[in-house]
Amino acid sequence: MKGKNTLKVWLPMLFSVMMIMGMVIGYKLRNNTQTATSMFKFTQKRAPIQEVLDLVMLKYVDKVDSDTLGNAAIQDMLTKLDPHSNFIPASHLAEVNEGLQGNFQGIGVEFQIFQDTVNVLSVLPGGPSEKAGLQVGDKFLKVGDTVVTGNITSDKIRKLLRGPGGSTVTTSLLRNGHSVVATIKRGIIPIPSLEAGYLIAPGTGYIKLNKFSENTYEEFMGSLEKLQGQGMLALILDLRGNGGGILGEAIDIADEFLDGDKLIVFTEGNNTPKLEYHAKRKGLFEKGKLVLLMDEQSASASEVLAGALQDWDRAEIVGRRSFGKGLVQEQYNLSDGSALRLTIARYYTPSGRSIQKPYDKGIDDYDNDILKRYRHGELVNADSNKVANGTAFKTNAGKTVYGGGGIMPDYFIAADTSTGLNALGALYQNNTISNFTYLYYVSHSTQINSFDNAGAFEKGFNWSEQDWKKFVEFASRDSISLAGLPENDKNYVTRRMKGLLARFRWRNEGYYQVLNPSDEMVKKSLKILQP
DSSP: OHHHHHHHHHHHHHHHHHHHHHHHHHHHHHHOTTOOOGGGTOOOOOOHHHHHHHHHHHHOSSOOOHHHHHHHHHHHHHHTTOSSOEEEOHHHHHHHHHHHHTEEEEOOEEEEEETTEEEEEEEOTTSHHHHTTOOTTOEEEEETTEEOSSSOOHHHHHHHHOOOTTOEEEEEEEETTEEEEEEEEOEEEEOOSEEEEEEEETTEEEEEEOOBOTTHHHHHHHHHHHHHHTTOOEEEEEOTTOOOBOHHHHHHHHHHHOOTTOEEEEEEETTEEEEEEEOOSOOTTSSSEEEEEEOTTOOTHHHHHHHHHHHTTOSEEEESOOOOOOEEEEEEEOTTSOEEEEEEEEEEOTTSOBOOOOOTTOHHHHHTHHHHHHHTTTTTOGGGOSOTTOEEEEOTTSOEEEESSSOOOSEEOOOOOOSOHHHHHHHHHTTHHHHHHHHHHHHSHHHHHTSSSHHHHHHHOOOOHHHHHHHHHHHHTTTOOOTTOOHHHHHHHHHHHHHHHHHHHHHHHHHHHHHGGGOHHHHHHHHHTOO
């Protein structure tokens, strides 16, 4: 009984204390929802950027989209750090990640909108569309219940065609003047990073990589083993235009060329400890002759691979100075489905050189670097192709190399700037070249398909003078005059149109088999690799 009486005495007092505490905490939280009471030892205050955003949302004269405003503020903040830290809104994240994942879910066709009609340019071998009977030259009339002729955009048709794997989409097509209905079961569609892998000369292979995605090493190894089975003893690895991607894929490929436990690259940042990556297994191509092609668009993981091979004197670099991106980004997924790609370290080649070019003059200056190289003659003059104020390092064999602005080639090849840029620019801007080539392929597919392979096509097919006259007339419909076009420009255009014809039939590998025989970097590489 005594215990119960004591509880009756203290119970009102306990309720009073709890009520007072609740009032104090509630008052504090009302004043600042981001700052807890000192009772819990939390003293963090809201940053000014959050205060300003809250005030705008609460008091601004017009309605404001908080997501748009907040995203813009975040992106602007990141530009003050470096050129490659980046905020990715939730609505764009899947598309951004898709390229690195190496696949997406869809129907497996390439298309182009020509005269307000969606035309099938290529059909993935073994893919959903081929199984459903789609052919190059088909024209989409409807996707599901949606009419896709007339005012249609590439983004809209892409969204209509893509969907979860295993789902179906019914399409209405126009083929040779007749309507065809095809039901396509969507599946996983690979996005290959390896565009070509073939014997370019007896005993010499050629491999072209356009990026480093999750599947790049696997694709590369498949091509390497195939070429070795065909007697490959030397290799040209083409990284021109390769903007990088997943660092680990480039490291794995470097491991196939380097013996022992050689250092490939190391990364280090102010808040990130030094981390070294070494060769760790017996590579498939540790001894054969190797040439690596680079240009001003080769960046990031491409430069890691090139830097490692150059520092160990394993490959000859042919081309022009690479882009100069030596910053490592790590992706952090945020609570609203967006993501932050934050620069956390720099990467360094085995000799210790940083490839990152300066960015202390602002983003605009950084983004215009390639244009400045062109204006300063760097793309055409070997003497100007250098790292300004770069630091000198030594390769394993004692050759001088430079850090602080990309990878310098061992053999400089000037860019082809002799063509008439105005006329050619208009042809590309209006898709004149690709449109004419597509229509030619559709009407001459029997002739083109009569060639056994792209190599035979490269040697056996030539544009006639009548074909050129038809192209000149076709270009005039786009208000482009080709009268008096220099012979050099004419050859440039016809080579690319021939390459596109090969691409329709033999995909990207056919394209490069047609263009490479006249490619100055490739020709120089073949001379270097001669026994």
